[in-house]
Amino acid sequence: MPPKAMYQRLNLYAEGSDAYTFEPVGEGGTARSLSFKRTTGDIILNAPNVRVRQPPSNSTRVFGIMGTISLSSSEYIILITGRELKTRFMGHDIYQATDFKVLPLDNSHTTEHPAEAHLLALVQSHLATGLFWFCYTWDITRRLQAHWVGASEDDQKALWETADDRFFWNKFLQSRLIDITVSNSDQDLSPYILPVMYGTFDMTHTAINGKPFVFAIISRRSRYRAGTRYFRRGIDEEGHVANFNETEQIVLYDPNDGGSIPMPRQGEQGSRIQLSFVQIRGSIPLFWAEVNTLRYKPDLQIMQLPNSASALQTHLTELVNIYGTQTLVNLVDQKGREKPMKEAYEGAMAEANLPEVRYRYFDFHNECKGMRYERVSNLTDALEEDLTKKGYFYFDTAEPNPRRIQLGTVRTNCMDNLDRTNVVQTHLAKYTLNRQLREVGIISKEDGVDNHPEFMTSFRMMWSGHADLISHAYAGSGAMKTDFTRTGKRSRQGALEDGYKSVTRYIKNNYFDGPRQDAFDLMTGAWTPRRGKSTAMALLVDRRPLLVRSMPYVLSFSLFMICAGLTLPRSSDYSLKYYFLFWFILLAASWTFIVAHGIDYVNWPRLNPPVDVIYYEGPGFRKYKHGMGWNLPWVKNAKGMLQQGQGRLKAAAHKLEEIEMGTKTRKERVD
Known part of the structure; x- marks a missing residue:
């Protein structure tokens, strides 16, 4: 009903x-x-x-x-x-x-x-x-x-x-x-009470071999640990991971339909046979972060906390309970800055030793170097047994029970769960789609969707559009490597577009994502404000020392004076050598200061500032500590100042709560 x-x-x-x-x-x-x-x-x-x-x-x-x-x-x-x-x-x-x-x-x-x-x-x-x-x-x-x-x-x-x-x-x-x-x-x-989903929904009416069907992709974004690229990484104490998305590929087909592609007259066409294939993605389920320092590559930090193992266990157990057996596909690099992340993940999985969870590594960048992205098919071949066992959902509404149910999912991750993950998920979706269409008789056992260019154009455009929207929500720009998703080939033009997207991500992630993260926290309940203007006003106070706040103005003014000296007409023949020397020295000094104290110039979230992550001193891994500043007294006290500010906010909120409870109790007594 x-x-x-x-x-x-x-x-x-x-x-x-x-x-x-x-x-x-x-x-x-x-x-x-x-x-x-x-x-x-x-x-x-x-x-x-x-x-x-x-x-x-x-x-x-x-x-x-x-x-x-x-x-x-x-x-x-x-x-x-x-x-x-x-x-x-x-x-x-x-x-x-x-x-x-x-x-x-x-x-x-x-x-x-x-x-x-x-x-x-x-x-x-x-x-x-x-x-x-x-x-x-x-x-x-x-x-x-x-x-x-x-x-x-x-x-x-x-x-x-x-x-x-x-x-x-x-x-x-x-x-x-x-x-x-x-x-x-x-x-x-x-x-x-209207439930609203944050995600993507795309559908098209198409046909292969004269057999019309509906093809759809739905992506659902989790409200838990939601946020932006660098301010929400890893796992929380309750086992929720950042950037968790469930992606469902759906085919609706009616064998009795024939002749032409169904148009959405009543929206009922092709709904007799329902085929569904679900994949998931999510951040590596460890306590880790990438700390922005204004450098292009943030500092990788892995935190070994007492509850790291239990959080991982909680996360994977929940996935098994919801979806069935899990195959975890890890796409991070085995060399360079991502290597510690791979080693930590594999170490944690070895300790977890869950029988219904299987870990598989694929060195994406090494396997696909030289823009040979078609080599992702090697991973698909390696996962063939897992994909066959997990299967997909196949329900004929003319029958009481499904012919097949999906017994598990493939959980894919790279560092961001965006670009590499998108490429792999598209390959796995295409592999399963071939199996589905063969089973219902749309294509023969020897045929494949790659042999039908008109359909493949729609398939690639839908998956690349889906990838762009997920990337915009998390990283602030469209997905990279979508030229391969759209055309099946990697191109130099696509590489140039990826360079532009990388710059866009850098700017947004360092200078604009703080308020975006605050908005996520506010709307999902990760931070709840207390009544009282004085308490809320603390959110707007800039607690950085005056010297730190003044440096961008010094740099801007120095650059202005240099440009003025180069462009404005001279009133005399007096040499500008010392003029330019002074302003260039001031420009270089202010720029050096800003780079050295990069953490102080990142637009951090204010509602839930990640102080514990930025100044983490416990066991784990952090190769560099860029942007932490020189050994000045106020730098040593930076963590204390921020924590003190947080303490005042919490104390004020607690006091307000006591007042509210007292008022409520008095009112109940009167009643």
């Missing part, structure tokens, strides 16, 4: 400064409107006969409630006010959110305070740059096999109840509505 119905369109009415009321559109007399009381902060599901006594012209059209979030001065409600119908999949409309509105719930709120404005800007930037997908009638967060497994248990449950917790991106934002629904049976807000 279908899940509980969700409201697909809402009219928002602002009842003065008292309340926001959402009234479902076209849902009949049994639909219940929802009110957010601005004076008390309560959320109330109104009785079926309660209607807003205002004309629709006074309303704002809303397509979903993203959730609520509390900042330093006020609580806000986040609304989806724009959507784009991207495709119709298995009879369900798939939308991408395009516009949002953030409304304050507190009457007395003000965004004039710098801290509140800063936090609100983080929310809005995250909404503007994210890739958010949703569906009102189908759980977009779960793979096809999980849909089939949970079909009987999920009967008549709401979408938020069946959603995969990892890929329910706005779960933290929806926590208030969920809590009300769980605690009060009369206040079932399920029709308003």
Whole structure:
């Protein structure tokens, strides 16, 4: 049976400064409107006969409630006010959110305070740059096999109840509505709780040998340990890894269809036979980081913590419980700066000794040097036995049970889980696709998809587009090596484009990713603000010494004076030798200082500053400590200053919490 119905369109009415009321559109007399009381902060599901006594012209059209979030001065409600119908999949409309509105719930709120404005800007930037997908009638967060497994248990449950917790991106934002629904049976807000997925969704109608089918790729990004390239690496204490993505390749085919490529008239074509192949990617499951120092290559740091083994065990056990047996494909280099990462990973896996987890190494750069990326097929050949055993999901809706189920996944990683990982996943997807299409009779046993250039063009474009979007979300630029993914060949033009992307990544990762990481932490609940402007204001204070803050200005002014001396007309014949000497010396000195203290000029996250990582002194590996500065007194105390600032923030938050608890207790006594 279908899940509980969700409201697909809402009219928002602002009842003065008292309340926001959402009234479902076209849902009949049994639909219940929802009110957010601005004076008390309560959320109330109104009785079926309660209607807003205002004309629709006074309303704002809303397509979903993203959730609520509390900042330093006020609580806000986040609304989806724009959507784009991207495709119709298995009879369900798939939308991408395009516009949002953030409304304050507190009457007395003000965004004039710098801290509140800063936090609100983080929310809005995250909404503007994210890739958010949703569906009102189908759980977009779960793979096809999980849909089939949970079909009987999920009967008549709401979408938020069946959603995969990892890929329910706005779960933290929806926590208030969920809590009300769980605690009060009369206040079932399920029709308003819309699960949103962060990821990619691409689908095409195609055909091979005159047999039409639907081909789709869905990528789901985990909300746990979410963030940017250099500020979220490795694993956390709960076993969650950075940049974890589940990628599902789907084929929908109906043997009874014939003649022409199906057009999406009703979205039902090709849904009788469902084929699914799932792969996963994620950061190396160790405590490690790459510490930005303004150099092109950050300092690699591997931390041997007491709970390293248990975190790895937790992560791999969860993967086995969810997906089945695991094959871990490691693509990092066995030489140079990545070698310690390979050795640490292999050492940890040897100690873990999990029977359902198999580790396999592939020296990607060495095997594919000279732009011979087709040699990735060597890895595919080596994994053939594993891929055969793990299989794929094959369900014919005319039969009660699937013909095949996928018994495990291949987990691929490189250092970033982006470029090398994309190439390998594309190869594994193509290998499995050949097996699937042969089994259902679209191609013969001797045939392969490479022999059908029109389809392969779509295949490559979809996989390269999928790679670009994952890379943009994590690294701030498109994926590299996509010329090979698109054309099957590596080109010099592609290498030049990769050089441009590398520079873009360097600039963004060092100078712009701090606020991006803050936005991820704020929206996923990794950092929760406490009420109080003085507490929040500490987020905006620059605690660096004056000397450090002044150096970029000295460098800029020196460069300006040198350019002025070269371009402005001379008023006399006096030699400018000493003039240029002075400014060049000042320029060189300021530049040397900035490079030596590079860590102080990286745009670090402010909400969860990685102080423990930057100044880690425990066992592990770190070959260099670039950017730590000269042996000056304030450098020695840098860690203490930052930790002291964090301590003050935590103490203030704790004090506020005590005040709130005391007020609540007194109120309960009065009641």
